[in-house]
Amino acid sequence: MRFMNKNPPLRRTLADVILDKITEKQTEVDAALSEGSGRPMPRLDPRVLEVYKGVREVLSKYRSGKLPKAFKIIPALSNWEQILYITEPEAWTAAAMYQATRIFSSNLKERMAQRFYNLVLLPRVRDDIAEYKRLNFHLYMALKKALFKPAAWFKGILIPLCESGTCTLREAIIIGSILTKCSIPVLHSSAAMLKLAEMPYNGANSIFLRLLIDKKYALPFRVVDALVFHFLAFRTDQRVLPVLWHQSFLALAQRYKEDLSSEQKEALLELLKFHSHPQISPEIRRELMNSKARDVEDQQLAAME
Template sequence: MPKKRGREKHHNPEPFLADDDGAASVASKRRTKAKQHQADETPISSGMSAKILKQAQLQQREVEDDENRARNPNALSDITEEPHRLESDEDEDADEFGGFLDSRGEDEAFKVTSRMTKEIGKEYEKELGKAAVEEDERLLEAFLSKDAGPQLTLADLIVARIKENDSNVNPSNAGSDMRPLPKLDADTIEIFKGVGQFLKKYTAGKVPKPFKHIPSMNQWEDLLYLTEPENWSPNAMYQATRIFASNLTAKKVERFYKLILLPRVREDIRKNKRLHFALYQALKKSLYKPAAFFKGILLPLCESGTCNLREAVIVGSVLQKVSIPPLHSSVAVMKLADMEYCGTTSYFIKLLLEKKYALPFRVIDALVGHFMRFMNETRVMPVIWHQSLLAFVERYKNDILNEYKDNLRVLLQTQRHDLVTREIRRELDNSRSRGEKEDDLMSIASPDSVMIKPVEEDMFDIPEVPMEDD
């Protein structure tokens, strides 16, 4: 029974509240504060809300007018500076938010208006950034080739070879889709056509064994043609890249990259506006052989003259994430500098320069020649061109000849950018040239006349150590 009374006393809070006057007063104060807080949170009246909305619309129209004046000042020169007036009564415009508002309502209105103004400012900044990107894309498209033909694929080359060897190609020697078949054994054709049907739906798991034996066969291109690589799933393309990058020679895997992987990547980007993750992993795996990657993917992409900014950013992200041997990067930079300029070539040059490899002097001179080709360029250069020049000067300013620096200064007089050009000029002016030596600050601080004697120590001059007995 005592335990039962104890539990009842513990679960009943009334005796504690009734006997404790302090607790009751605290509870009453909390209820009072809660009621006061609810009273303070009265909703904004409809009139004040309408005024807030009108003020926000006024500010938004002013921002739009400023933007229109910046874009087309001639067309908007007749517009007066008087702000727009919304449809409203004259008596409501006596006060900024209406004369019927009290002080608390005005403060709340100003808070809401300031918040809306910040949101409008953010949207304005986004529009300005978007306009800058669109302008840069337009300038890049000015350097793209307009009459570039379609990119060749493995199927195009095999069909041309079959037609060249056998001019009498008839449907009896073709597949169900009227594709001419190479002169191979009927069983071999059936096996690899079945492998192609399997790779169309492949997602995960083991790859058929006949497909793994393709790299060791002489007619590997014809066998790949039978599997229809253009219809492989993205995961099958990744597995194929792993197999061929490991087992084929650099020359053969270069053809695989150029005729199969690169067209598939560009087609996926064109259709989906982004790249499938498995195909992105295939690009990263293709750098297992760097020479084949540059000769089969990067250089053909730039030589095509149709590489857009989206493709350049996706392929460039692979270059940023994967470590590349310095020798291969040096050769790639030199090839990019010597080829005909494309809109996105500067982007790849900038990425490779930012990896901060020790480039040979021959490559540095080739880069100087690459930039000097634009001395008499009448077209406006995109921002990425100026950024690539800045990256080159920042990293290799001490390895450029003095006469080449003078030529670059002359170039900066014709090709200018408001923000980037002054940084390039500063880097050129505050650096030494190739062949010049840095001043030996230590020799200046300590002249030869000052002799520093070494410290002489006497091995027998040992201080006395007190013993415990003392």
């Protein structure tokens, strides 16, 4: 708890964003009318409103079977967010959320899918974990299905969750388990690791970093360097760091010891003097000491040539 953000930003849902937009548009319209120019924006056709209120009823009771066609066409609409708001996503069943995620991850462009993940799926997942201390199977499958668009998943779910500063260890373990079960392109995982390495520290970041490190990607040196700097930044940190931090440090040493330069290894060995764990630190030291450095390998190759 002591590593969490003391003043977390307020969580915003899709409803909040759409209401803001509607208010903003209405203000623009009123201003235009008061100046005697422009015409008010057309409001939604009452018949459309009626159809989507019916869809709302279906989704609030949905268990299995076909979804209404009117719902399936939402991703193709220019005002899809406004229409989606009418269906009240917060009232959908978990099974409906899974089906909706399937449709939206397949049919929305990446940026729009990211908004759906961030404003609809993520708040629902967090609320479910907070209330039941575990995640509903359908919501878990929705998170897995959302990885169909990995960039949108990282930008809409993982990064905002970590940036909030309020991600609990339970949330990190549940959501992180999806990272271990799914295949994710190295490009997207590398970008996520860079972002996580630059964030203010909390335990959840360590969990996600360790899980991504344990996927054993062939990472660009730039990402390896960022991970090293992430840990070296703790040289001046006076806090007693949790076991999670030491575990992610060990994962880095195990997976990428031969991608580190001699200088980086020395600096990391020095770091072990500042932050030590009786069981884990000797393992980290052993890994770092019994491996070649990347610059030594480069020198050997140069000598052979």
